Structure formats: C-alpha cells, structure tokens
Amino acid sequence: xxxxxxxxxxxxxxxxxxxxxxxxxxxxxxxxxxxxxxxxxxxxxxxxxxxxxxxxxxxxxxxxxxxxxxxxxxxxxxxxxxxxxxxxxxxxxxxxxxxxxxxxxxxxxxxxxxxxxxxxxxxxxxxxxxxxxxxxxxxxxxxxxxxxxxxxxxxxxxxxxxxxxxxxxxxxxxxxxxxxxxxxxxxxxxxxxxxxxxxxxxxxxxxxxxxxxxxxxxxxxxxxxxxxxxxxxxxxxxxxxxxxxxxxxxxxxxxxxxxxxxxxxxxxxxxxxxxxxxxxxxxxxxxxxxxxxxxxxxxxxxxxxxxxxxxxxxxxxxxxxxxxxxxxxxxxxxxxxxxxxxxxxxxxxxxxxxxxxxxxxxxxxxxxxxxxxxx
Numbered sequence: 168x169x170x171x172x173x174x175x176x177x178x179x180x181x182x183x184x185x186x187x188x189x190x191x192x193x194x195x196x197x198x199x200x201x202x203x204x205x206x207x208x209x210x211x212x213x214x215x216x217x218x219x220x221x222x223x224x225x226x227x228x229x230x231x232x233x234x235x236x237x238x239x240x241x242x243x244x245x246x247x248x249x250x251x252x253x254x255x256x257x258x259x260x261x262x263x264x265x266x267x268x269x270x271x272x273x274x275x276x277x278x279x280x281x282x283x284x285x286x287x288x289x290x291x292x293x294x295x296x297x298x299x300x301x302x303x304x305x306x307x308x309x310x311x312x313x314x315x316x317x318x319x320x321x322x323x324x325x326x327x328x329x330x331x332x333x334x335x336x337x338x339x340x341x342x343x344x345x346x347x348x349x350x351x352x353x354x355x356x357x358x359x360x361x362x363x364x365x366x367x368x369x370x371x372x373x374x375x376x377x378x379x380x381x382x383x384x385x386x387x388x389x390x391x392x393x394x395x396x397x398x399x400x401x402x403x404x405x406x407x408x409x410x411x412x413x414x415x416x417x418x419x420x421x422x423x424x425x426x427x428x429x430x431x432x433x434x435x436x437x438x439x440x441x442x443x444x445x446x447x448x449x450x451x452x453x454x455x456x457x458x459x460x461x462x463x464x465x466x467x468x469x470x471x472x473x474x475x476x477x478x479x480x481x482x483x484x485x486x487x488x489x490x491x492x493x494x495x496x497x498x499x500x501x502x503x504x505x506x507x508x509x510x511x512x513x514x515x516x517x518x519x520x521x522x523x524x525x526x527x528x529x530x531x532x533x534x535x536x537x538x539x540x541x542x
Contacts, residue, residue: 315401
C-alpha cells in the first residue's frame, strides 16, 4: 500500500513537468523551427489548453471506465507522443504532439487526486494535498531545469526524459479502484458542476494564469534583463518549485489549522506582491527570491482549493473540473501577458499582480467560512 500511495504522489509531477519543459528553451526551440520566441511560447498553450478542456469531463469519464486502467493507458500514450515530439521535423507536428501530451495527462491528474483523497482522513487532508502539491512543485522545478540543461546541447533530450518518466509511472503500482468513493458512485457529469466547484475553478484559473503560468514570462525577463544562458535561466526558474516543495508541509498544516479561507487570502496576497516585484526590480537575487515567494504562495492556494473540493463530496469529477479551469488559466497566460511584457516588463507583471489582488475581495465575500465546505 505504501508503494502504491507513493506512486499516486509521484504521478502529480507529470502535468507541470510536461507543461513547463519548454519554458527555458524557447529561444532555442524557436531557432530550430525558424519561428519567433512568441510563436515558440505557444507550445505551452498547445499543451495546457487541451489538457484543461479535456479535464472538464476526464475525471468523471475515467471513473466510469476504471481509474487505474485509465491512468495507465494515459501514461503509455503520453510516453509515445513525447518521443514523437523529440523527433518531429516540423513545428506544426511538434505542436500536435504537445496537444496529445496534454490530452493524455488530462486522464491522470484528477483521478490521482481522487484516489489520494479517498484514502486520507479528512482531518489530514490538507497535509495530503500539501504533499501532492509538493510533487507538482517538483515537476515544475525540474521541468525548466531539465529543459534548460538539455537546450545547451539538444533540447530533444528533455522530451526523451519526459517519456521515460511516463513509462516508469505506467508500470508503477496503484491502489485498486474500489478504494475511491467516487469510483463506486461516479454519478452524472453535471454533478461535478456545483457552485463551490465553479467558484474554486474560477479562483484557481485566475491564480494560475497570474502565477504558476508565468515561467515563460520570467524566462523572458531573465534573458532580457540579465542575459542568462538557457541553463542559468532553467536554474533560476527552479526557485518557484523548490520553495513550494520546502513549504509543502507548512502550507498543508496551515490549511488544516487555520482553514482554507484564511490560507487562500494569504496565498493570493503574497503572490500578487511577489509577481509584481519581478517586473519592477532589476536585481537578479530579488527577482529570484520573488519568484520563490510566488512558489510558496502558489502552494498555499493549491492546497486550499484542493482541500475545499475534495474535503466534501467531490471526487474525481469535481476536482477534474477545478483542475481544468486551473490549467485553462495557465494556457491563457502567454496570450494575455506576452504582448504587454514586450511593451514594458512592469506592465506585464503588474497586470498579473493586479488580477491576483482582485481575487481577495472575491474570496472574502463568497468563499465558504467553514474549514472545508462540501463540494
């Protein structure tokens, strides 16, 4: 049981790992395919948009089909298309492989979360979500680092690495489907679309668009303001994930102790300050520290949202909808902020910080005041 539960947590790194693998290699990717850095950045959207859209239904569908079988099939498909992405001779084909990676990953993330929640006592759910969030932070941390180091010689090596991770997960043990309450009674797709799920999804979408979705913009900033190499950019981008990993136990415990509402407000406020700072300060250590603070706050937001939804009756279908909106926000980030950043760095990061700050009154007024509201 220990090994199967570990596999659930480790599976959490694949989504952010696959989505962020291109963040530190955008100039090199653009050069190899003869496209602009802005077009190269669309490879992030090509992954995240279908990932998010399919997740609107993948949790409910996966529970109907059998979550363990669905997860393993998705891992195998992910590995295959990642290899195809490494050898794609044309940018359009590379983009197709990114789309297929996103679709495959949509059938793992919500089902893994539902299995974790089903096997965790409610009083410890925040800590469990913190551990899962830490694994996602590891994925987000290692992705730009692996991508940046690979780009020093051949960026294709990073996609081979992604394929290896997916293949290992495909043969790893999983808890039986009977452990998940949602799998025993998956219900209709519309049952996942409750008011608290929609509110959670909206908050998560904006928060991720303006924080976790910004590695590409931070990479541009590191290149433009400090002329860092791909490897150095990748190393600097790891600050977000490393900080999230180190803070995982504290953020999970804070949610269990103080409640999701207080944790969410704190996380949103801190992220707003950190993100705005990145575009205003021209000191590399300050930029890296601000990015690290954004990672801690992102972890706090993630644990609060997951605990709200999974702490009630919401299973794979509900968390699938919330996660879909979270990654829809991430997929929109390049389109929303790249043009503004090109006009002025402070404007791009400043808008992200402002949008985060505007979430505070929304949470203050409408978020449930109970420690965990039913989904």
